[in-house]
Amino acid sequence: MTNVGASDARDRDTDGRARNARPRDGLGRPLPYGAEGVPRQPEGVLRAPEETVDEAQALLAAGRPFHAHEVFEDAWKSGPPEERPLWRGLAQLAVGLTHAARGNAVGGARLLRRGAGAVGEWAVARGEDRPYGLDLPGLARWARELAGRVERDCAPVDARAEAPRLGP
Secondary structure, three states: OOEEOOOOOOEEOOOOOEOOOOOEOOOOOEOOOOOOOEOOOOOOOOOOHHHHHHHHHHHHHOOOHHHHHHHHHHHHHHOOHHHHHHHHHHHHHHHHHHHHHHOOHHHHHHHHHHHHHHHHHHHHHHOOOOHHHOOHHHHHHHHHHHHHHHHHHOOOOOHHHHOOOOOO
16 A cells, blocks of 8 residues: 655655555556556565566566566565575566666666676576576576677667577
8 A cells, every 4th residue: 555645755655665656667667647557566476486487588578677577576585595696687687678678778788797797606606507497698698798789789679679588
């Protein structure tokens, strides 16, 4: 439940934490109140790792990387501690694509590279580069390649056309 106080124009939940109830577009950008947005991903959903990968892949394929990032974020926050860097890296890849699609070349490239580094480091540290059917080396290559193009072209990318394949 949200409310808007007279002295605070931001939406707040019953505990006073900021919650933005505005509708959002497919890239997670807020739209004006009353506008029709895309359905938001519910927060705090506990999913099996394979469900996380499947749901995120469907969102990426639909051109909704911001929403895929939220799915990965749920896994990052609720998963076992040893897997949190993996899910955080995947969330960074998705939000990097989000920024690139929004036209933020600097932020997009930075997050794509950070995510590539995180999933690569996790794979090396664990000696496992294909957990839950994920292709971590392929994702790292995709992210670094896209980061280079985003920096070079400085133009928004098509999130659907640039969406990675998470597995082989």
